Amino acid sequence: MTKPTGAPDQPPYLRIAGELRRRVAEGELAPGDRVPSTRQIAREWGVALATATKALTTLRLEGVVVARPRAGTVVASPAAPTAPARRRPAPGPGSGPATDQELSLERIVRTAIEIADAEGLAALSMRGVAARLGVAVMSPYRYVPSKDDLIQLMADAAYGERGYPADPPAGWRPRLELGAHTLWGLYREHPWLAQLGSLTRPLLVPNLVGHGEWMLRALDGHGLDPTTLFDIHLLVYSHVQGLAVHLEWEAHAEAATGQSEDQWMDSRAPALTELVDSGRFPTFTKVVGSFENGYDLRLDALFTAGLNALLDGLTPLVEGRTAGATAP
Structure with missing residues (x-):
């Protein structure tokens, strides 16, 4: 020590x-x-x-x-x-030291987002927010009652950083693509955001619902029953969020171990060699052995490829219902 x-x-x-x-x-x-x-x-x-x-x-x-x-x-x-490090909407009075009289809910939320962006959600605490703002430990509690409440406000503010054009692009697919890429961009800027909520216990904050509204409007009017329409919305959303959770996981793992993704994989080379040499996994061995310099995991490319494949698969469902609905 x-x-x-x-x-x-x-x-x-x-x-x-x-x-x-x-x-x-x-x-x-x-x-x-x-x-x-x-x-x-x-x-x-x-x-x-x-x-x-x-x-x-x-x-x-x-x-x-x-x-x-x-x-x-x-x-x-x-x-x-x-x-x-990144351009963001101006937080108002600024993020420097504040007196209790200058403190505001907006400053608290923006400061908390800065901490989570830089160090991960696990590093966030009400005490830490107060310390960064230079105010008394209990001062933030006058504006937000708990860390859980603060995280809800952070999520709503982060989801509200990007919106959609008043004149949407033509066609359901370009609209869904725009919505998916908008969410992916937000998760790229705020990796902790994808950790909040799940399909079974969703995060109910207005600005996230606003993104859902955009996706649902893109699908509405195509002859889909409400259940199918909402299922498609959830499938697209889960693809975006499902890949985005790895952004924060990797950042946390790197901070905890001090190793980059490549360094971690290098340290696991003996375990990989043992699996390959066992002869139990011939297809895995053939594929892994075909990479000249190892497999390069590219989350952005996976996101785009997966989204295209998902929308390709959904096209007959959406457009087939549309054709049926408009037939004489």
Whole structure:
């Protein structure tokens, strides 16, 4: 366990921030390098997660580090220490330190989204949100009663970041494609979003229902009975969400293990060799052996290929019902 450096009368978070600041100043951590996560700091220094969060928040407000979506907290570039990782709708007063008087529900929700984008949903806590905003621990509770309520608000805000044109494209298929690609883009920007809700216990927030409204309107008027129409909507949605959940899983696994996807696969080479050499799986062995440089898992390509195949399969159902409905 590392002991925080600095004056012994300093709060632990300031001593931790001082040690990380020293590592940056002396070149141990270069611009773009990941700094220890809140969990790594808590484990290394033997402090609470809230203390770790406060240390990183201190450095962020100083411009020493910056949160990067899916990369975590990294050393800021001297040229642009506070450059945002992604353009988003302006959050209003800004995301810097706030007094309790300046605090608002919008700022709390936007700050929580920034934490989840950069560090994953597991790193989100009400205490961490308060620390990043620079307000008292209990202040956010005046606006939102619990973390669960906060996540609902985060989801609604994130789903509301993208909408649809007032004049939709012609044809049911282009409309479904636009809806699916819009959702995929949101999950790409906010990987934690796909972890919320399921087909059996859906997330009922207005802006997600708005995406469903777009998909249902694309299918309405084609002679489909309500059950079939809704089944098709769920099939398309589950394809998008089903692939998107792997975005957050991979980010979490990389943060937990310190290994990239390729590094993890390399470390499992002996297990793969054992399976191939067993002779029990000849087709698997033939396919795997045909890759010159290994299989490149491309989620974006899988999403597009799967969507096209799904819509190809649905075309006779949708257009066949339309033909039947319009026949004399």
